[in-house]
Amino acid sequence: MNSLRRRLLLTIGAAVLLAVVAVGYAVLAPDHRTPASAAPVQDGPTLQVLSNGLLSTVARADPGGPREVTGVRCDRAYRAGGTVACLTPVGALTATGLVVMDERLAARRTVPLTGFPNRLRVSASGRMVAWTLFIDGHSYAAAGFSTRTGILDTRTGRLVHSLEEFAITLDGRAYRNADVNFWGVTFAADDNRFYATLSTGGRRHLVAGDFRAGKVWTLRAGVECPSLSPDGTRIAYKAAVNGDPGQGWRLAVLDLAAGTTVPLAGTASVDDQPDWLDDRTVVYTVQTGDGTNNVWSVPADGTGGPRLLVPGASSPASR
């Protein structure tokens, strides 16, 4: 049972408990020709998404079906291991911030931040949280932008405000440069190893990092917004078309042991840090021209094609 589900049980109480009887029926019968349901219809695993900025959940068994919508507003959200992370919206008078919540959406820690929310991840255990904000500029496709990426260890309380504090080894050599930017962290199962994007000197690198040791090192070029598969063997990422971010991005998957990559199906430009629905399926958000976000899924082995998973949603998190 996931976090929002528990919260709903607590807040809605008996009505939900009664509804659970009907829930299984609705979930197992995605055909719309059932009487319009009168009750929350999420039983079992859920996906967390944002619905026009409101933290929400849908049933994994029926992700295009009814959704539970909370009043919690986030520009980016993620959930894993019982930890819900939210980058709060920038307002006319308010800066953004990280809010780390428990599975009942009670805030455990807040971190004031400056910039525009862009990427957000929680390690599978729920312990580690990483975020990326735009500080200057607004697009990975443009020149002259800068980002800031931080990591919070919720167990020890250690807060790394910027990965730019870490020692960098680039192509085997110690490296420093004022133009360094990091974005898009993903964590390994040990809550110490992580991967991220490092940009410097006009090139974008996949880096591996050691959180405790405070260091990163480059692995290969042309990999942005890495996302480690649940089994830890592969990284889904966005690859610039013809190596030029100005032409947009397509998703691909890197096999870490073999060093091979496979492009995923799809023709839309994807400017998102993908996530994994399971070890075979990658999920991501694409925005249409009118600002509507849709969550899509695509097989992780390059076969098949994109499938609309959650209409009108962004920031998918399946764990």
Added chain:
Amino acid sequence: MVRRGSVLAVVAALGLGVCLSVGVASAATSTFGPVADTYVDNSATGTNYGTSGQLGADNSPVKRIFLRFTVSGVSGTISSVKLRLHTDDVAGSESSSGGTFRGMSSTTWSETSTTWNNQPAVDGPTLGSIGSVARNAWYEVDVTSYVTGNGTYSIAVTSASTDGVDYDSRESGASTAPQLVVTTGTTPSPSPSPSPSPGGDPVLVGAGDIATSGSGDTATAALLDGIPGTVFTLGDNVYDNGTAAEFNSYYHPTWGRHKARTRPVAGNHDYNTSGATGYYGYFGSAAGDPTKGYYSYDLGSNWHVIVLNSNCSAVPCGTTSAQVTWLRADLAANTRPCTVAMWHHPRYTSGANHAPNSSVAPFVQALYDANADLILTGHNHQYERFAPINPANQLDTARGIRHIVAGMGGAGHYGFGTILPNSEARNSDTHGVLKLTLHPNSYSWQFVPEAGRTYADSGTTACH
């Protein structure tokens, strides 16, 4: 949300029939599908059903249906508008009451996040009701009094019966989705052309966030070549730093062709050069006093145009600032019935990259206090049109000012974040210019897209 813009556009000449009695030789019907539909349920107050194939109206538990239609391309006099709903082909969809139908002022509720907890108000006129309904059948309500022309309309369905009705939603498929059938009493005239209006009403045309080393400004300047009138800019005329060299290299070969008829606005990138000396040097007296950057002028006999400077660290914008004091005096002295104001930083925007800006709130308040009609801004590289709103972004059909962010002049596009209430139209993938035709007591807006693109948004609103 799954299917978009499902306008079925059935136009048929009907030589005979109901229209005969009023002596009209022909009629045309246009059928529109919902652009959004959902229902809410007070027994599941946090649940959204926007993707459901069904729409339920009931009184136990209380369920309310919300439908939204966008009527466009209809010309001629509307003689009848019918809302048609199909009951679901499932046991229990039938009811002793098909519900009561009411208008709603909100036309910007979200299909996939509306719940009982955050539902829009059912605050419009009662349009009609439907009695007993059977399963798998069509029912019709006359909404002619409510749907009076092109535009976006929300309709709520409620029920006083504890025996609920279940209609098919737009997700059920085209053959059972709700329909709005608009019949006009005359054959549609040829669609309006973007050429100057017959009356010779003045035209204001322009955009913000314009000239770069890329080609976007070339495409939008080509649009200006074919549109007469006064050209406005909305700031960030040239990137990255508003230097004289950038104006000469990037702006001058494109939008610079129309410099002699341009009244510009200064943006933050223009002020990346201290004092925006590149900007004032390039535009000269057309940009006003270089120590202020705010000025006003009249167009035609009925319009007043105000240009403000939202670079508030360079030229203060506070309630007691010289600029706002000037603005209030300028508004007080204005005798024209219609007023448009423009500057760079948007008070309201759904853009992901620049938040709504409260520094310009004193501008908005002064304009609202003086019954101004329209506010144009840029800064976020996209197009977004709001409904007429009060200074707190609440729908205000009496005195509200329509805000338009028109930052699609050439710079690379930005995405949208959370869509704000009252945001009626948006686009983030098409460069273009905003053409305003300033009628004596109203204005018509038109998004004119770059060659090869099709995004469109147009309409007319009366002055206050």
